[in-house]
Amino acid sequence: MKFLHLINSVDPAGGGPIEGAAQLHRALVAQGHAGEFASIDAPDAPWAQDFAAPLYALGPGKGRFGYSPRLLPWLRANAGRFDAVIVNGLWQYIGLATWRALAGSSTTPYFVFPHGMLDPWFKRRYPFKHLKKWLYWPWAEYRVLRDARRVLFTCEEERLLARQTFWLYRCKEAIVFFGTAPPTDDPIASKEAFLAAFPQLRGKRLLLFLGRIHSKKGCDLLIEAFAKVCREAPDVHLVMAGPDPSNWRAALQEVAERLGVAPRICWTGMLAGPLKWGAFRAAEAFCLPSHQENFGIAVVEALACHCPVLVSDKVNIWREIETAQAGIVADDTLDGSVQLLARWLAESSSSQWDARREAARHCFDRHFRMDQVAQALLHIVQEEQSAPLLERMDSRGAHV
Known part of the structure; x- marks a missing residue:
């Protein structure tokens, strides 16, 4: 299989999401699959030039939302080359662009890792930012999650917490324990x-x-x-x-x-x-x-x-x-x-x-071994690909 990993930035200073996505890519490659990345980094960013996987740097993105006029046409032109698209993170243009390009696609499914960005802690800690997110949620992020083949939570606790942040919440949930590769150092x-x-x-x-x-x-x-x-x-x-x-x-x-x-x-x-x-x-x-x-x-x-x-x-x-x-x-x-x-x-x-x-x-x-995570993800993707279209549409409302 061939995967497209979408993430706002491959800058390693971004912490867990990019580290996890890179580790997942390596685990999938080790099991005989292929993958590429697309981000909203500037093409001349040093971390983009040094990234150890095929990367399309389609930025620089504008503002914290990371809007890039290049992303949506690129997705429409290239998504068909992949068996599945993995979106890493919420509240950025990569998710909205993926939804606009692929919602309802019968050939290229997309999946979303929220990476904890639906945790209710954020609305308690940053109430003004949460208000702004509510203005964005119904017409964008809610639809991104609703129309994803699966929303992938990295543990049961994350899945349960995600249900507490917005009352308008509908998606097909799955748990894929995240992890990393065993260290190979001396x-x-x-x-x-x-x-x-x-x-x-x-x-x-x-x-x-x-x-x-x-x-x-x-x-x-x-x-x-x-x-x-x-x-x-x-x-x-x-x-x-x-x-x-x-x-x-x-x-x-x-x-x-x-x-x-x-x-x-x-x-x-x-x-x-x-x-x-x-x-x-x-x-x-x-x-x-x-x-x-x-x-x-x-x-x-x-x-x-x-x-x-x-x-x-x-x-x-x-x-x-x-x-x-x-x-x-x-x-x-x-x-x-x-x-x-x-x-x-x-x-x-x-x-x-x-x-x-x-x-x-x-x-x-x-x-938490990433090879096991990769196998779990493959099982979910293959399960979704084999499910009849009507069954996929009917099973979307895991929680409302």
Whole structure:
């Protein structure tokens, strides 16, 4: 089969959606299928030129909506070359253009990964933006989802939360656990590369945050909890790794200075390749006290590296983590973050933490291997292709 993956941008700083789409593409290719990407990036964007898959950069897009006059005619001319179109994300022109080009098509079905963008947290956190989305929803995004062959949720929690955001909601739902490919690095070499790049961390016990430095991620909670819990454990250091798109890092560093833990926090910037994997290998635990996290690719990457995770119950895969005993779960509050670190500190010197390391990798292998995700997606696409047209039309209203 041949897939077209549509995404607003292939810039790796965009985090989970592009990382997940790229991993899914590689898994499908490894199983004998083909794929191409289309985005609203400028053709001369460095990440577009360096992208490791066939890419049509049809931008630059205009504004946050990413409107590009080139996309719709390109889709109408090229969609027939593909067996299925996968739309990654909502609230951008890629979805509306796909709907306009393919709604009702009997030859080229399209599927949508919302990637957590229907989580009701956003309407509580950004009520004005939610009002603007309501103005857009009935005539655009609602129809994009309604007419998709399937709307693909990455876990049960995401599917249930999506139903709470807009009362006008109708689509055919499916769950496709997301994930990543198992790391192929040399664990010892990766760890050494990371410690060589940040020699001040050698010989320390490391807690790792890896992701965008953003208020949604609970970075402030993590720093405050670290100051409260780890003050009497001077060998414990916190690694804050990731890009800073909202320029929040300086304010967080001021908080760390005020709390007296700034010398024990290492800000690495964005990590990739051996340095990223080395950070997971060097850490005793991965920390993400997020207020909203649809899936958390970095969480899954940590599990793949035998690194137990400390996450809030707003990370949508928390149930799988807790059931597997692959980490610790608490509320997305300061008290909850304190509980995460305190329980880790209490367990870390015992055999219980070694058991969690093995459970972390077992959890990854059972739920989050991208080759399994690719097989599940293929099954759904093939099922939809074989379904009679009338049956597809009648089954659209999974939830109203």
